[in-house]
Amino acid sequence: MEITERRTYTEAELTERLRQAQRGSHEALEEIFSFLRERIFALAKQSAQNIGLRVADAEDATQETMIIVREHLLEFEAWENMIRFARQVLRNRLGNCHQYRLSHNRLEVPMEKASVSVRMDAxxxxxxxxxxxxxxxxxxxxxxxxxxxxxxxxxxxxxxxxxxxxxxxxxxxxxxxxxxxxxxxxxxxxxxxxxxx
The missing domain is CATH 1.10.10 (Arc Repressor Mutant, subunit A)
Incomplete structure (x- = not known):
């Protein structure tokens, strides 16, 4: 199995990819969004873990963030603006998810107090x-x-x-x-x- 190194970019390179994507380059769009998604998902997983959310919540928040960033693609002047906006959207999405979980926290009954066992075989x-x-x-x-x-x-x-x-x-x-x-x-x-x- 061949292991490929992750590509690293300078801010100037990312800004140039952003401009190419804004001009209609599908390759640049795919490249910059792949890089952004990787960054945002890593941040989402860490943040979700810190506030007690699941990895699935981090995945959902990341996907929602990417959709919103894509909708605003033409508004960004530089990579720095794009990543800052993405972080703000992610923070809002995770905050909304956290508030939802808190308000819909299910009442849990300890199994030793349950009257019937509901365990099934695999x-x-x-x-x-x-x-x-x-x-x-x-x-x-x-x-x-x-x-x-x-x-x-x-x-x-x-x-x-x-x-x-x-x-x-x-x-x-x-x-x-x-x-x-x-x-x-x-x-x-x-x-x-x-x-x-």
Missing amino acids: QLEAAELERILEQAIEELQRTRPRYAVIFRGLLAGLSKKELCEILRITPGHFDVELHRGRRFLRSLLKKRWGIEW
Whole structure:
């Protein structure tokens, strides 16, 4: 297996990539957003851990941040402006998530006080989760068919490129749809079956 070194950039190089992306270079856009996402996700994981959030919350906050930064791409004059804006958005997203968790903190009953044991064996639990996931995707098919297509495609082993061709969307738009679909599916699983994923 070949190990590749991470590319390092100067602020001037990043600002130049930003300008190229603003002029329509897809390669520069992909390069600068890949670098930004890496930075923002590392910061999100550390911040999430510090305030007691899950890695999934950090992933969601990162994706939401990237979407917002993309919407404001033409407004940035330099890399410094872009990263500063991204950090502010991330901080707001994580803060919102933290407040939500605090206000929706579930009452936990110690297992020794529970009257019935609900522990399932691993095979039964996996089969039950698979059944619930299939029901959730069927419900998505009725309410949000595009999300259902994405999840069924991923479960069938299709690549991102293949799904983009099927849906006739760009890879960037696919990421947005996948993020929104995951968030919607999580919400559905929690509301309907009480499963936090």
